[in-house]
Amino acid sequence: MADKTHIIESLKKQIEDFKSQAVIEKVGKVLEIGDGIARISGLSDCMASEMIQFENGEIGVALNLEEDSIGAIILGDYLGIKEGDTVKTTGQILQIPVGDNLVGRVVDPLGNALDGKGEISTKQFLPIEKIAPGVITRSSVNQPVQTGIKAIDSVIPIGRGQRELIIGDRQTGKTALAIDTIINQKGLNMKCVYVAIGQKESKVSKIIAKFEETGAMEYTTVVLAGASDPASLNYIAPYSGCAIAEYFMDKGEDVLIVYDDLSKHAVAYREISLLLRRPPGREAYPGDIFYLHSRLLERSAKLNKENGGGSLTALPIIETQSGDVSAYIPTNVISITDGQIYLEADLFYQGIRPALNAGLSVSRVGSAAQIKAMKKVAGKLKLDLAQYRELAAFAQFGSDLDEGTKKQLERGKRVVEIMKQDQYKTVEVTKQVIIFYALGQGLLDDIPVDKIKEFEDKFYEFLDVQASDLLESIKTEGDLTKKIEETITKTVNDYKETLDYLIVKE
């Protein structure tokens, strides 16, 4: 009862406070409407990428400003808009709500909640398009992003503020890599934004369920533009996600953003451009398709101390068609990013998962950010892997190999085996260091290749129970001292003594 009177009182107050006033608006008329594009006359003082409002409340964005008409995209349902409808300007560049409230939520590219957990109330708005931080405000990449994926953290390390492309055919585990990385950020002081562009909503709902199950949703925002959403929403989705992420970066926090995927983004932009009658170029993409992605990815940065020291790490995903990395969009994005992780269908079907092609994958800046201990073990690992690849090719022809070559091949097989990793099973960096050290020192050479996986899984459990001091000391030290090296060797040997398949062999 008290509630009711309270509501009535507050309504009365709001009505009393309301001041009536004459409204002066700038209006235009819809000349042409179709395919999510409107051509509007009037609105002579409309700004580029200004929000405009149609009669039925839908928001549009002015993209083409011509002599006596403007071309606009409609963000949402364009079916209710008719020719002759009035359109008014809002005087605001396209902006979305940002803030701490967005963490743990699923939103559309305009910042509206999609998860049914109620409205998101934030005070701050940021424009979705923003000029990237300049050279003066940046510092070099010096902190690692722990992806929890052994093959990446060792050979193609990613630093905070880096842009690392994940590229590969469909069904090669591109999204899986990105999801694992987000899940692994738990407790690592990282905010995450997952931007789904033109993805199947069933797939996204699966991903969100996984995030919730693993607790990753506590620090993650999902921006969703589904396959059935209009191209205009797909087009602005990555910029919205970036604006949400930049809010945290500007506060001095570290943020990881995944754009899944930019090839669909390019396709959405191509659709809009062609409908706006901009001239098509190669593969019918418009002339500014490179700028479309470069201005987005340049917004990833590691800021220097004076600017808060925040960082924005981007993991864009590109889907190739039957392994063709020399198509237009893949080459563009490869040249913009600081390295790429190349996933191959052949490797995937051979059972090497993640199906990472170590030869074509690179990280141009990440090695500066690796912790010292990892740097030490990774050097040896890379060498073993490279030698194995060279030898494996001609080892198929004959069996008469000298002792050294045989040893090298055996080592290589184990390296490949260790690099395999199941989905959702990320490995802490300390454990990675230990296993790679053991591998490099030849401590695993007497374990049969088909037992490596079993050995590894059980060994991690053993480390958790028996050698938590060792894990702790690597974490605090960050480096491999003589003492730690000795302890690792001892721990591995201790563990090996408990294995029955080793004892039986002897």
Next chain:
Amino acid sequence: MKKIKAKIYAQVLYQLSCETDDLDSVLANFVKLLVSRNQLSLINEIINDFKQIYNKNENQVDAQVVTPFALDKNTKHLIEDLIRQMNTVKKVELTEIIDKELIGGLVVNFDDTRIDTSIKKQLSLLKNNIK
């Protein structure tokens, strides 16, 4: 034969209408020209563009006032004065439309601008304000 745009036709027509006294024959010839060039379908566009060009050159503006009931002369003059002040034009061509849905107040449209003082608008603003 290159198609000529409606805007260019309108400009030419305006220039001709300034220079000649015999507007009827100019118009007749103009329509014949459009027919011979197969562009008679542009006629509506040409009329619109012509209006704009004419208004611009004669320094006048087309305005529209929407009210729930008919206005008296004085009020109309006041509105015309207001538009003249806001737009710095000499002449205002005012058309009146009656729309009961506004309930009260009036709406003035000219060029890209709309001044809305209607009760309908105030109510919708109030609706947006109450949460």
